[in-house]
Amino acid sequence: MIVRILGEGQYDVPETALGRLNELDATLESAVEAGDDAAFSSALTELLDGVRTVGAEHPADSLDESDLILPPADATIDQVREMLNDDGLIPG
Amino acid sequence: MSLMSRISLIFRSKANKALDRAEDPRETLDYSYQRQLDLLSKVRRGVADVATSRKRVELQVAQLEQQGAKLQDQAEKAIAMNREDLAREALTRKSGLNGQISDLKAQHAQLQGEEEKLTLAQQRLQAKVEAFRTRKETIKATYTAAEAQTRINEAMSGIGEEMGDVGMAIQRAEDKTSEMQARAGAIDELIASGALDDASSLNRGDDITRELESMSSQAEVEQELARLRGDSLPAAQQPEAIEAAPQGDILAEQPQPATETKDGQP
Numbered sequence: 001m002i003v004r005i006l007g008e009g010q011y012d013v014p015e016t017a018l019g020r021l022n023e024l025d026a027t028l029e030s031a032v033e034a035g036d037d038a039a040f041s042s043a044l045t046e047l048l049d050g051v052r053t054v055g056a057e058h059p060a061d062s063l064d065e066s067d068l069i070l071p072p073a074d075a076t077i078d079q080v081r082e083m084l085n086d087d088g089l090i091p092g
Numbered sequence: 093m094s095l096m097s098r099i100s101l102i103f104r105s106k107a108n109k110a111l112d113r114a115e116d117p118r119e120t121l122d123y124s125y126q127r128q129l130d131l132l133s134k135v136r137r138g139v140a141d142v143a144t145s146r147k148r149v150e151l152q153v154a155q156l157e158q159q160g161a162k163l164q165d166q167a168e169k170a171i172a173m174n175r176e177d178l179a180r181e182a183l184t185r186k187s188g189l190n191g192q193i194s195d196l197k198a199q200h201a202q203l204q205g206e207e208e209k210l211t212l213a214q215q216r217l218q219a220k221v222e223a224f225r226t227r228k229e230t231i232k233a234t235y236t237a238a239e240a241q242t243r244i245n246e247a248m249s250g251i252g253e254e255m256g257d258v259g260m261a262i263q264r265a266e267d268k269t270s271e272m273q274a275r276a277g278a279i280d281e282l283i284a285s286g287a288l289d290d291a292s293s294l295n296r297g298d299d300i301t302r303e304l305e306s307m308s309s310q311a312e313v314e315q316e317l318a319r320l321r322g323d324s325l326p327a328a329q330q331p332e333a334i335e336a337a338p339q340g341d342i343l344a345e346q347p348q349p350a351t352e353t354k355d356g357q358p
Contacts, residue, residue: 003096007123009124021096025094025095025096026094026095028095029094029095032095066100067100068096068097068099068100069096069099069100070096070099071099080095080099083099084095084098084099
């Protein structure tokens with residue numbers, strides 16, 4: 001499975017690691033819903049680190065679509081909320 | 093994968109230019125290159141800062157050395173004037189300056205070493221950034237080529253469909269042509285058989301003209317008959333001629349005007 005961290009690149013993540021990443025993802029989501037900045041930034045760091053650790057960097061010259069996309073490491077809770085709005089991150 | 097899935101879904105559902113931009117590896121590469129350039133410019137600024145500090149230290153050392161030379165001069169003058177106390181004071185101050193100078197020189201050497209290391213790092217980074225730029229451009233070109241290939245394939249399939257339409261049009265045109273040819277053939281046959289007038293022949297389709305022509309041809313037939321009768325049955329016409337003609341050569345005096353047709357032909 002290819003996971004893209006926006007502004008960073010793609011990682012090949014084995015299916016076996018998805019369980020753990022799912023847990024981190026759920027924590028991140030509840031932090032976004034609760035509007036808890038501190039919990040959000042630590043959950044995001046943990047999730048991105050998790051992807052970087054279990055995943056292997058997908059070659060930059062291999063042009064494949066990502067299966068999953070994660071916000072950039074420096075994203076704020078507001079940016080992620082905006083991203084999740086109906087309009088998405090990019091208007092139009 | 094709730095959050096990740098949601099974000100992915102949002103990006104994927106926006107199948108437009110904006111999505112392509114977000115997911116375009118070329119953009120990612122450009123972004124990385126920009127980050128590297130930023131880093132390089134930071135290193136350059138660092139090198140410039142260190143060089144500035146080194147120059148400042150050099151200036152301070154030069155000033156202190158100048159001051160030290162001045163104190164040395166003053167000490168010598170004081171000795172010449174038998175003012176040993178003043179000379180001692182001057183030399184004491186000079187000694188203090190020497191301590192500062194030696195500290196500054198140590199700092200200068202340290203700064204110089206740092207500057208050299210940073211310059212080297214800057215050169216290496218610059219080479220790496222340059223190499224990345226080349227690689228990035230190659231990857232981008234490959235991507236663009238792949239994208240173009242996809243577009244070409246799409247266009248080709250589109251052309252295929254259009255070609256189908258063209259094929260249909262050609263078929264229709266061919267059908268129409270053979271239909272017209274068949275019709276022309278049938279018309280030719282009809283004209284040949286007399287069932288249909290040849291429209292290309294002028295003044296032949298007109299009833300009045302036909303009547304006039306028919307009359308004219310009947311008159312010609314009558315005249316020809318009359319002439320022939322005159323040739324083969326001269327006796328029938330001779331009494332009138334004999335009566336009218338004076339005595340002499342009857343044959344030579346054959347009255348031509350009597351057999352002359354109305355249009356002057358014999």
